[in-house]
Amino acid sequence: MGEVWFGYDKRLDRPIAIKFIRVDRLPDGMPDDELTKRFVRESRITARLEHPGVPAVYDCGTDGDDLYLVMQLINGNPLTDLIAEVDRVPVGWAAAIAAQVCSVLAVAHANSLVHRDLKPANLMLCPDGTVKVLDFGVAAALSPSATKLTATGVVIGTAEYMAPEQTMSGTTSPQTDLYSLGVILHELLAGENQFAAGTPLACMRKHVDEPPRPVRELRPDVPEGLERLILWLLAKRPADRPQSAALVYERLVPFCRDLSPLPGFVDGSAVHPVRMYAAVVGRVAVTATKAPAVEAREPGRRVLGGEDIQRVRREAGALKAESRFRQAAELLVEAVRSIEPTDDRAVELRIELADVLFLAGDYRRAASEFRGLAADLATRRGEDDHLVLRFRLMEANCYAALGDTALALEQMRRLLTDEERFGVDEDRILELRRRIGLLELGAGDRDRAGRTLRDLLPDLERRYGSGHPNVSKVRELLNGLATAR
Template sequence: MNGRVIAGRYELATLIGQGGMGQVWTAYDQRLDRRVAVKLLRPDRMHAATEAEDMRRRFVRECRVTAQVDHPGLVTVHDAGSDGDDLYLVMQFVEGADLADHFAEHNDPYPWQWTVSLAAQLCAVLAAVHAVPIVHRDLKPRNVMVKPDGTITVLDLGVASVLDTDTTRLTHTGTPIGTPAYMAPEQAMGGAVGPYTDLYALGVLLHELLTGDVPFAGTTALGILHRHLYEAPAPVRQLRPEVPQALEALVLHLLAKDPQHRPGSVQEVYERLAPLLPERGRPAGPLDPTRPFLRPQAPWPDRAATPAPATAPVSAPAKPDVAGAVDEVKQLLGEGRITQAVDLLGNILPAAAAEHGERSPVVRILRKQYAATLLDDGQYRRALPELRRLADERAAETGPADPQALQFRYDAAQCLEQLGEPAAALAEYRALLPYYENGYVSGGDPSRAFELRHRVAQLLLAMGDHTEAGRQLQGLLYDAERAYGSYHPLVQEIRRGLDRQRQFGGLR
């Protein structure tokens, strides 16, 4: 199915999740050249064939309703509809790790402060959802993403309500529609669901994060549902004494069998969590869910410098066709699909290096194209190390004055400039200038030397050194007029720059 295009627009790329009711793929929106997530559902696997068309209509209606909910903690729905036998839901691609993986990686044990912070964020999301009113119905770790900045995004809003028209109906395998481990008693019994149903699931989730396991486990779905209905959950502090008593009491309150005995709303839950939230301080690192409370409204961590762990595909990918990658990238770039070209090159490079060696011509071509594509796409932080590596390797082989090595260094300096590092960019431009001024590279053409001098002057202005910038511009104006004449665009631009400096007092 890899490469299948949904609705003539969304090209499936990597399978990242699947179950009895559908699959989730990373995909590319060919029209807008962006990465998205596509969820495919198969109505014929969940309901009788006579109900499939009705389910399609309800699916689209539910997606329209849920798309009206506006909250930063909800995944953005871009599109929905049917394609062949599948229903599809196109969503924002969310970087980060789902809560199940996040919990598994940090469960030694999972910090209770993280649990409180996650719960507080979930309360904010659920408050917006319940105000519509919508009930999520399938709140669980796999439906919560923890992003690099520590904020959370809730997935699959509205999907469960389409599938869950009759919760007591079982599939052919005996599994109820939904997730039994997180299912409230009233939902398991086919009763009316409401915001209180999501509160119960929140209680299950908190119990799992605090103790390492859900409160009611079992080998069969019916056995789990029976325990939800008739067994009391173990108090959290019996399993983990350092958890605050107030937090244990809240979890038990959320897990009440009778909906009327649970907290009245997520607002009430948040108010009880608020005294347990961390105060100001330093986050532990990326994906720390306390970050929004330790540093509220602070800038996000740099996503390129601290990338989120990649989601492993469900099945091992086939061996990539390294030989055909260059042609495919050229085709993608010709069609303006830069995002897809960047991903293809980034994925193919390790395999190409393993197969042919880092010094092989094919790897050199791929790495050069990767750097150029990142640069064209404005991904300067990712392009910078690739350009530096290319420059060093080329200079080591052919000498520091090699035109290609110098071009790589020039492109790297542009990245530094775009990334807001003027001092580093200035140093690199100045280091490059002698190669072009002395004719080692340009063959008598002064254009690159003039360009470098102009960049140096502009960076000096940006750094506040108006006197030196003016001196550089005056010298450049004299040389450019001699080379090109008084009406050349560069000469006119330099004059405008000098006029601006005089106007604002930078020159006398």
């Protein structure tokens, strides 16, 4: 994707790392402004990810046409070096590395952030034994479709570690990251990537078609329970994989034994403050406590007038224009709380809030807002109102972004039935049908996806012509499904 430079922060007197990312130009030779905006957005989401296993993001910006991230400089080695130099990575260390990655993924997934490009080169093993996960948000910023092929045939992402749904339809979810982790864990133990092939497309085909090889066939000393966990992670269908990174972490911890120093990688001769810190924190007892209820509205709140509302909207709009979505959302939340629910202006602010939450990647809160808006407006304007239908679609999109494909598909299919009944614009219906087909494919339901896309193709050709990009993409997907049989 680019290159990393060592740098120095003169203002704060500290070493830093600067990652420059190459930006492909558009056919007219101009820089891709939309990509730059997406990169800034993803960088800000990543910067909010607070975890000791994630390097701090200090800044982001552009240098000419190039994008860059300024990050904490990590003293460590990528797992590619460990795999290349250590003949047999001890079972305990392989499990410990994967468990630490799971602790990072658990926080990221809870914040609606999917890595999309987990691989050994993005995992750093430090001398104190900790693991750092690099490049959160980079793959998402570079392309909304992780498998998009550029004009030069370069895959956005890393084919050797891509989940089947990512290679087939570009859809990603928390289970996509867990699949990649399974590939990495198998490679740590076996010393080789079982899905490697001569070309990226050949790698992607192996992920889709070939069953994973049990690691004990290559290394008999691996415990059976760990082998079963890896095969679970490498299930072809996302729904057949573990439900969460936290669950995988729990299954890995019992295997994190005998963590002797790894010469050249993990130093055991010195007392590391990080290990001292972790040893104490690890003894904190875990108790289930119920959070106190919080009132939705403070008593005696100030009710905003018309001028105040206009000021809030201007300020939120300015923040949104700068991709400062989190601040815009906080401003809008306070404003919504300060307006009577029956006021039409409250609905307008709630619409802006839902859109900002979606742009900020806060899909859980956004889904709740879209669901409430759709219900309220359906009562006022009727179920066939265009905003009601739009908010229902956005709620489903939130669930798809969160990886709850089953719920997203359930809502989209119900929405499709209603839109056809209401006689909605054909372009919207065709796009919804295409989206349903992609999600079915991403869920591993090839038969149903094939039926959906085969029924859709002639309608797309009639509406847009055989040369339209969507027509070509659907035809390409159907050819891939036919080849996979």
